[in-house]
Amino acid sequence: MDYVNGPGRNHLFVPGPVNIPxxxxxxxxxxxxxxxxxxxxxxxxxxxxxxxxxxxxxxxxxxxxxxxxxxxxxxxxxxxxxxxxxxxxxxxxxxxxxxxxxxxxxxxxxxxxxxxxxxxxxxxxxxxxxxxxxxxxxxxxxxxxxxxxxxxxxxxxxxxxxxxxxxxxxxxxxxxxxxxxxxxxxxxxxxxxxxxxxxxxxxxxxxxxxxxxxxxxxxxxxxxxxxxxxxxxxxxxxxxxxxxxxxxxxxxxxxxxxxxxxxxxxxEEGLDNVIARHNRLGKATRLAVEAWGLKNCTQKEEWVSDTVTAVVVPSYIDSSEIVRRAWKRYNLSLGLGLNKVAGKVFRIGHLGNLNELQLLGCLAGVEMVLKDVGYPVKLGSGVAAASTYLQNSTPLIPSRI
Amino acid sequence: MDYVNGPGRNHLFVPGPVNIPxxxxxxxxxxxxxxxxxxxxxxxxxxxxxxxxxxxxxxxxxxxxxxxxxxxxxxxxxxxxxxxxxxxxxxxxxxxxxxxxxxxxxxxxxxxxxxxxxxxxxxxxxxxxxxxxxxxxxxxxxxxxxxxxxxxxxxxxxxxxxxxxxxxxxxxxxxxxxxxxxxxxxxxxxxxxxxxxxxxxxxxxxxxxxxxxxxxxxxxxxxxxxxxxxxxxxxxxxxxxxxxxxxxxxxxxxxxxxxxxxxxxxxEEGLDNVIARHNRLGKATRLAVEAWGLKNCTQKEEWVSDTVTAVVVPSYIDSSEIVRRAWKRYNLSLGLGLNKVAGKVFRIGHLGNLNELQLLGCLAGVEMVLKDVGYPVKLGSGVAAASTYLQNSTPLIPSRI
Amino acid sequence: MDYVNGPGRNHLFVPGPVNIPxxxxxxxxxxxxxxxxxxxxxxxxxxxxxxxxxxxxxxxxxxxxxxxxxxxxxxxxxxxxxxxxxxxxxxxxxxxxxxxxxxxxxxxxxxxxxxxxxxxxxxxxxxxxxxxxxxxxxxxxxxxxxxxxxxxxxxxxxxxxxxxxxxxxxxxxxxxxxxxxxxxxxxxxxxxxxxxxxxxxxxxxxxxxxxxxxxxxxxxxxxxxxxxxxxxxxxxxxxxxxxxxxxxxxxxxxxxxxxxxxxxxxxEEGLDNVIARHNRLGKATRLAVEAWGLKNCTQKEEWVSDTVTAVVVPSYIDSSEIVRRAWKRYNLSLGLGLNKVAGKVFRIGHLGNLNELQLLGCLAGVEMVLKDVGYPVKLGSGVAAASTYLQNSTPLIPSRI
Amino acid sequence: MDYVNGPGRNHLFVPGPVNIPxxxxxxxxxxxxxxxxxxxxxxxxxxxxxxxxxxxxxxxxxxxxxxxxxxxxxxxxxxxxxxxxxxxxxxxxxxxxxxxxxxxxxxxxxxxxxxxxxxxxxxxxxxxxxxxxxxxxxxxxxxxxxxxxxxxxxxxxxxxxxxxxxxxxxxxxxxxxxxxxxxxxxxxxxxxxxxxxxxxxxxxxxxxxxxxxxxxxxxxxxxxxxxxxxxxxxxxxxxxxxxxxxxxxxxxxxxxxxxxxxxxxxxEEGLDNVIARHNRLGKATRLAVEAWGLKNCTQKEEWVSDTVTAVVVPSYIDSSEIVRRAWKRYNLSLGLGLNKVAGKVFRIGHLGNLNELQLLGCLAGVEMVLKDVGYPVKLGSGVAAASTYLQNSTPLIPSRI
The missing domain is CATH 3.40.640.10 (Type I PLP-dependent aspartate aminotransferase-like (Major domain))
Known part of the structure; x- marks a missing residue:
C-alpha cells in the first residue's frame, strides 16, 4: 500500500489537506x-x-x-x-x-x-x-x-x-x-x-x-x-x-x-496565538519568496494570505515541474497552480498545526527544487530571510517556559 | 474524552457502525x-x-x-x-x-x-x-x-x-x-x-x-x-x-x-466465504432467539436477515431498557427499536468483520440483560442453541490450517 | 505480516501477554x-x-x-x-x-x-x-x-x-x-x-x-x-x-x-474494584469448568487463582490439541500445559483489562473446542453456570450510571 | 499526558531514540x-x-x-x-x-x-x-x-x-x-x-x-x-x-x-543506500558547522561520524543552554554534551529514517538558537552550505521515479 515510500517524513505543504498532529x-x-x-x-x-x-x-x-x-x-x-x-x-x-x-x-x-x-x-x-x-x-x-x-x-x-x-x-x-x-x-x-x-x-x-x-x-x-x-x-x-x-x-x-x-x-495554544503563528509563518514565507527574487501571485500587500502563498515562476519554468520534482526528490508536497495560473505558480500551504522549523525545512527544499529546474536562486537566501524574521518573532512555547 | 470507560472491550452489536478490524x-x-x-x-x-x-x-x-x-x-x-x-x-x-x-x-x-x-x-x-x-x-x-x-x-x-x-x-x-x-x-x-x-x-x-x-x-x-x-x-x-x-x-x-x-x-477470506459467515452468524442468532422463547420481528423465513436480527420483546418489557442496561452493565451495544417498533424490539447487528466467539459473547450478554429486565430466560439456552449449530458449521481459518 | 488473519478479533486468553485496552x-x-x-x-x-x-x-x-x-x-x-x-x-x-x-x-x-x-x-x-x-x-x-x-x-x-x-x-x-x-x-x-x-x-x-x-x-x-x-x-x-x-x-x-x-x-475503576472484577471472572470460570465436569488443576479451594485457571482434561485427550484447535478454528488463544502438566491441562487466562462478555465468549469457545476433540460436553453448560453467577454479581459500570 | 504540547511536530535530533517512521x-x-x-x-x-x-x-x-x-x-x-x-x-x-x-x-x-x-x-x-x-x-x-x-x-x-x-x-x-x-x-x-x-x-x-x-x-x-x-x-x-x-x-x-x-x-531503500544517505546527511551537517564558524568535536576527518555530530561552542556559551532553548522555543531536540564535554558541545543526531529537508529544518533551527544565545552566526549560512551539497548529491526517491 505504501508503494511510494521514501526515507523520512513527507513534508506536506499543500494548502490542504494539512498535517495532522x-x-x-x-x-x-x-x-x-x-x-x-x-x-x-x-x-x-x-x-x-x-x-x-x-x-x-x-x-x-x-x-x-x-x-x-x-x-x-x-x-x-x-x-x-x-x-x-x-x-x-x-x-x-x-x-x-x-x-x-x-x-x-x-x-x-x-x-x-x-x-x-x-x-x-x-x-x-x-x-x-x-x-x-x-x-x-x-x-x-x-x-x-x-x-x-x-x-x-x-x-x-x-x-x-x-x-x-x-x-x-x-x-x-x-x-x-x-x-x-x-x-x-x-x-x-x-x-x-x-x-x-x-x-x-x-x-x-x-x-x-x-x-x-x-x-x-x-x-x-x-x-x-x-x-x-x-x-x-x-x-x-x-x-x-x-x-x-x-x-x-x-x-x-x-x-x-x-x-x-x-x-x-x-x-491550549490560544486561538489568537494560533492566528499570530499563521501570520508569522506567512510573513516568513513571503520574505523568502522576496529573497529568491520571485513574485507573490498576490498583487497587493493588503490581500496577502497567511495560510497559503502562491509563488509566480519565471515564464521559462513550468511550475508543475517544480511540484513534481519536489515530491520525487525531496519528499516535499507543494500545491500546483490551478486553471489560469497552471504552470505559472506553485503554492506553499502554511496552515494548520505547523511550526517554524517545519516551514524552514520546506523553504530550504523549495530553494533546492528551484535550482534543480534552472532558476538561479542563491541557496540559503530564502531561509536566511525567513529565519532572520522568525528568530526575532517566535515566542517561547508556553507549556515549556 | 473517554469519560465512559468501562473495563474491557465494548461489544459493538449495533447494525452499524460496526467493528473495525x-x-x-x-x-x-x-x-x-x-x-x-x-x-x-x-x-x-x-x-x-x-x-x-x-x-x-x-x-x-x-x-x-x-x-x-x-x-x-x-x-x-x-x-x-x-x-x-x-x-x-x-x-x-x-x-x-x-x-x-x-x-x-x-x-x-x-x-x-x-x-x-x-x-x-x-x-x-x-x-x-x-x-x-x-x-x-x-x-x-x-x-x-x-x-x-x-x-x-x-x-x-x-x-x-x-x-x-x-x-x-x-x-x-x-x-x-x-x-x-x-x-x-x-x-x-x-x-x-x-x-x-x-x-x-x-x-x-x-x-x-x-x-x-x-x-x-x-x-x-x-x-x-x-x-x-x-x-x-x-x-x-x-x-x-x-x-x-x-x-x-x-x-x-x-x-x-x-x-x-x-x-x-x-x-483474502473470499467474498463468498464472507457471505457464508454472515449466514452462519445470522442463523446462530436466530436459533438463540428461538431458544429464548422470543419472536423474530421478521415475519417469514424467506425474509430473515443475515446482518441484523430484530428481537420482539414481551409487551411488559420496554426494549429500550434492554439496550440501556446492556450498555451500562455489560458494555454491550445493541440497536434500539425505531419508530413503529420503538420499545418493542431490540436489534442485534451481526455484520462486518466478526467471528463466532464475539457473537456468542454478545448472546450471553443478551441473556443476562433479558433476565435483568425481568424476562424469564434460561441463562445459557441461547448460547447452547447457537453454539450447537456453530460447532457443526464453522470452518477452520484458512490461513491457519 | 498479518499472514494468519482470521475474520473478527482474536480472543486472547493466555495468561499473558494479555489484551491491551x-x-x-x-x-x-x-x-x-x-x-x-x-x-x-x-x-x-x-x-x-x-x-x-x-x-x-x-x-x-x-x-x-x-x-x-x-x-x-x-x-x-x-x-x-x-x-x-x-x-x-x-x-x-x-x-x-x-x-x-x-x-x-x-x-x-x-x-x-x-x-x-x-x-x-x-x-x-x-x-x-x-x-x-x-x-x-x-x-x-x-x-x-x-x-x-x-x-x-x-x-x-x-x-x-x-x-x-x-x-x-x-x-x-x-x-x-x-x-x-x-x-x-x-x-x-x-x-x-x-x-x-x-x-x-x-x-x-x-x-x-x-x-x-x-x-x-x-x-x-x-x-x-x-x-x-x-x-x-x-x-x-x-x-x-x-x-x-x-x-x-x-x-x-x-x-x-x-x-x-x-x-x-x-x-478510574478503582484498584479494589479491579481486584473484585478478577475475583468475579475467576469464580465464573471455575463454575464453568465444574459445569463441564472437568477438574481444576488447583487442588484446594484456598489456592484457586483469580487470574488463571488450569483445566485438567481426561487422559484420552491431549490438551495441546485443544489449544491448537481453539486457535485454528475459533481464533481463541488458550494457554498450553507446561512441563509436568504438558498435554494434561490447558489454561484460561482471565487477567487484565477484561470484562464479563469477553470471558463468556471465551467459555463458549472452550465448550465448542472440547466437543471438537471428543469430550462429551453439554454445549452452553459452562456459559450457563458462569452467567448465572455473573448476572447476580456484575456491578453497573460506574461511569455510565 | 501531553502537557508539553507545542504547535507542530517535534524535531527530534538527539542521537537516539530517533524518529520512528x-x-x-x-x-x-x-x-x-x-x-x-x-x-x-x-x-x-x-x-x-x-x-x-x-x-x-x-x-x-x-x-x-x-x-x-x-x-x-x-x-x-x-x-x-x-x-x-x-x-x-x-x-x-x-x-x-x-x-x-x-x-x-x-x-x-x-x-x-x-x-x-x-x-x-x-x-x-x-x-x-x-x-x-x-x-x-x-x-x-x-x-x-x-x-x-x-x-x-x-x-x-x-x-x-x-x-x-x-x-x-x-x-x-x-x-x-x-x-x-x-x-x-x-x-x-x-x-x-x-x-x-x-x-x-x-x-x-x-x-x-x-x-x-x-x-x-x-x-x-x-x-x-x-x-x-x-x-x-x-x-x-x-x-x-x-x-x-x-x-x-x-x-x-x-x-x-x-x-x-x-x-x-x-x-526497500537498500542497505547500501541507507548508509549512503547517512553519509550524505553527515557531510551536510559538517558543512553547516563549518559555515557557522564552529568546530566539530571530532578532531580528524578520518573519525567523523555520519550518525552524530558534536559541535563545540565558544567558551563563553553554555551548550546546555542551546539544548534547552532549542526545545523551549523551536520544538527542536538536540543532544546535550556529556561528562567531560558537558556545556562544551551540543550534539546533532542524524541517524535513522530521516531525509534532507528534515535535517535542513534542524540546521535552520540550530542557527536561530545559536543567535539566541549570543553567537554571531549568519542566519542561513549553514543551511546554504548544507543545501548546496545536498542539491548536488540527493538522488531521486526510487519508488517515485
Missing amino acids: DQVLRAMNRNNEDYRSPAVPALTKILLEDVKKIFKTTSGTPFMIPTTGTGAWESALTNTLSPGDRTVSFLIGQFSLLWIDQQQRLGFNVDVIESEWGQGANLDILASKLAADTTHSIKAICIVHNETATGVTNNLATVRKLLDHYQHPALFLVDGVSSICALDFRMDEWGIDVALTGSQKALSLPTGMGIVCASPKALEASKTAKSVRVFFDWNDYLKFYKMGTYWPYTPSIQLLYGLRAALDLIF | DQVLRAMNRNNEDYRSPAVPALTKILLEDVKKIFKTTSGTPFMIPTTGTGAWESALTNTLSPGDRTVSFLIGQFSLLWIDQQQRLGFNVDVIESEWGQGANLDILASKLAADTTHSIKAICIVHNETATGVTNNLATVRKLLDHYQHPALFLVDGVSSICALDFRMDEWGIDVALTGSQKALSLPTGMGIVCASPKALEASKTAKSVRVFFDWNDYLKFYKMGTYWPYTPSIQLLYGLRAALDLIF | DQVLRAMNRNNEDYRSPAVPALTKILLEDVKKIFKTTSGTPFMIPTTGTGAWESALTNTLSPGDRTVSFLIGQFSLLWIDQQQRLGFNVDVIESEWGQGANLDILASKLAADTTHSIKAICIVHNETATGVTNNLATVRKLLDHYQHPALFLVDGVSSICALDFRMDEWGIDVALTGSQKALSLPTGMGIVCASPKALEASKTAKSVRVFFDWNDYLKFYKMGTYWPYTPSIQLLYGLRAALDLIF | DQVLRAMNRNNEDYRSPAVPALTKILLEDVKKIFKTTSGTPFMIPTTGTGAWESALTNTLSPGDRTVSFLIGQFSLLWIDQQQRLGFNVDVIESEWGQGANLDILASKLAADTTHSIKAICIVHNETATGVTNNLATVRKLLDHYQHPALFLVDGVSSICALDFRMDEWGIDVALTGSQKALSLPTGMGIVCASPKALEASKTAKSVRVFFDWNDYLKFYKMGTYWPYTPSIQLLYGLRAALDLIF
Missing part, C-alpha cells in the same frame, strides 16, 4: 461506537459549543456535516436561498470560480464580480451594486475569505461595513475553508450569516467534516428557502438537536474524537 | 497526503476496480463519495431522475421510510407500497403496478435490500424477474447499505442500475464514504436527469476519472487506505 | 522523544509515585526496568543477595521452577520446598525451616504469589506471619507477575521486601517493562549484596533518581505513556 | 498476541534471518533480547568471558567509558587505552599491546564503533588487520549501537565476534530490543565462559531456537512487528 492521530485511532449511546451525544453537545469559538460566534448554530468543503458550500446556499435568487459573488481564483459554478448549477442568478487572479474581491463594485439595489434584489453576498488558488485574503469587515452603510439586508455567506482557525475571523462582529470550513484545513484533521455555522438570520431564512435539499438540510439536524440525539444520520466517530483533540490543542 | 485501524493510522500527488490517484484507480467486485459488477461505474448512506441515496436519485418522476418505493421499516421521505422531498412522485413492519416488500403489488404501467410512467423502482430496522431482506432477483417479465424499462435502484459485502448481492446478474452502500457497514470502516455504483443505463440516464445536484453529481467525478486525477474535491486519505485494507481482508 | 494502544501510538528533555523526567516522577499504589506500598522504591519478568527476578535477587546465600524457594509449577533454576545459576544455595503441581507452597515446611534456623542462615524466602502454570495462589500473609513468629530476618521476595494489579496484594502490610511484576500481565501493556519494588530493608541489603550486576543494578537508578533525570539508560517512551494510561484506567 | 508506528499499533501460537515463531524465524543482513553476516547467530544497549553490552561480555579475563578497551567518550565501567563491575581486568575526547581509538597502542601479548592474555578487544558522545567513528577494519597481523586469538567485541544500519558495518568481513545494536537507534524503533549477533567463535566461547548470567544467557535462546519456539521468555509482540516493518523499509 500526533495528538489528533492518537485520538482518532479507535474502533467505531454506537452513536445512539449516551456517550456520543454528550461528546457532540460539547463539541457544538466549543466549535462556535473558532468562528467567534455566540449566537450562531453550527452543523458538523459528514462532507467536504464543496458540500459545506451547498449546505450554506441551499438552506438559505431559493432558485432564481440573485447572489453577488466574487471571481478571483479557482475556488471562488468553483463556488460560482455551484451557485449557477443550483439555479441561482449569480452576479459575478470578477477580478484579475492575484487580486482581491473588488469591493468598490460591490458598493455600487449595493447602492443601486434599492429593491433588495440581491439576496446574498457570497465571498471566499481566502482564495486558496492565488493566496488572496479578502477583507470581510469592509463587506459588512458596506452592507451596513447601504442598510442592505442581503445574507452574508462566507467560505472560510482556508481561513477559519488560521486567519482573523469574527462571525458575530462582522455580521456573517453563514460561515463554513472543512476539517482538513486549519483544524488539521482528515477530510470528512464540513462545519457550517448559521446566524439567527440565516436560520430564519432557512424556513422559507425553497432550494431542494435533504442530506444538507439544517432542519433535520435541528430536529435531532432538539431531541438531544444530535445526528440525523451516522457521524464519523473518529472525526468527533479527532475534533475534540484538535480543539483542545487550539484552545 | 485492527488491520484497518492500522492502515488508517496516518497523516494526510497530497491527493494531487501521483500516489493517491494510483491508489484510487485500483480501488475503483476492486470495489466493483463487492457489487459483483464488471460493467458498473463506482463513485466513492465523502458522505453517508443518506448522501449515497441522494446521489443515486438525483443523478438518474428528474423532479416529478414517478418512483415505486417500498415502505417496510424506518430506513425505507427515510428513503421515501427523501424521494418526496427531492420532488419525485413516490408511489409507496407499504407492508407491515416485519414483512418484506410486497412484490405482488409491484407486479400489478408494472403490469398496469403500459405507458412506462414508472421511472424507477427503489428498494432497500435489507431493512435494518426490522431485519428484513428483500428478494432482488424477483424484482428483476418482474421488470423483465413486463419488459419494463424502469431503473432499478437498490439501497444495499446493510447488505453489500455481507449478503448475496449480484449487481450485474440482477440488472441493478444503481447500488449503494456505506463504509461503516459490512465494509467495517469508519463512517464517511458512500459508495454508489451505476450501471451503463444509469449513467445514460444521468445525462438527461434534471434533478439539481452539484456535490453529488456523478458528472464531476467522471470528468476527473477521465483526467486520471479522480477527485473533484478532497477525499479522506485515511478512508482510502482503510478501504484498501478492508478489501484485502475480504478478498 | 484501546486507551493504552492510543497512548502508545507515538514517536520517540528525547528522554533527557524536561518532559520525560516529569512523567517518570509521577509514574514512580503512582506505581507504588499498585503494590500498596508507601515506603517502597520502584524501579521500572526495560526487561521482562525473568529480568525482574534477576534484579530482585542480585541486588539483595550474595553468591552462596541460602534462599528458601517453593517449587510448585513451571514458573517457580524457572525462578529456582535462576537462583541456582546465579550461585545461591537454594533450599527447595517442593509440592505436587496443583498444590500451593508448603508453609508447614517453611515453618519448620524457620524454627530450625536459629543462626539465620536463610537470607531470603522466594515465593511466586500466583503460579501461572497451575493456577495456584499462595498465601503471602501467612508467610509474613511465620517470619514474624520466628522473628526471622530473612528477606521476603515475591514474584507478583501474574498477581499484582489483579489479586489482593499488600506490600507494606505483608512486609514484602521485593515485589515485582511485568508490564504484559495485569497492567495490560506490551511486554518490556519489569517493575520491581524494594522495601527500605531491601535497599539496605543492596548496599552489601555481592552479586555481580550492572544492567539490573538498583544503584544506577538511585543515582539518576537523585539527579532528577531518572534513567541510567534509554527507557521506552511508548511504555511510559502506556503505563500512564494503564494506571489512569486502573485508578 | 509512520509505517513502523502503524505496524506496532496492535494488541498483544500469544507468543506460543504458530504465528509468532514463524515471524521470529524470518526476522532472525533478515536481521543478519544488517550486520552483514551469514555465519552469525542473532539474539533479539528485550533490553537496551546497556543490556546488550552485558550479554556480549558475560556470554563470552570469565571473571578476571583481560580485555582491551578504548576510552574515547562517555559511552565507551560506561562500557568500560560495566566491564570492570562485571569483574574483568580491563586494559584501558585512553584518548582525548574527540579522538578515535588509539590503534597504535593496541598494536603494541597485541605485539607484546605473546601469551594471549588478552581475551577480548572491546570497541565502540561510533562514540555517540563525541561523534567519533573508529576504524574496525584496522582492528581486524592488527589482530590478523599478530595472529592474536582475542575476541573482537563491537558496540554498533549508533552505527549498525547507518554506517558501513561488515561483521563477517571484519571478523567481528560479537556485534550489537539497540532498536531505538538506526533501526528507528522504540527502545526495548537489544540485538546481539555472535560469530561461531563467540558461540564456542560461550560454552566455557564462566561469567554468571541468566537473563542474558545465549544458551537459553539457543535451546528455544532448537525447539522452534524461539523465546525463553515473553518478547514484545509490537517490537517484532515493528522490526519487520523497519527492515522492510531498509531493504
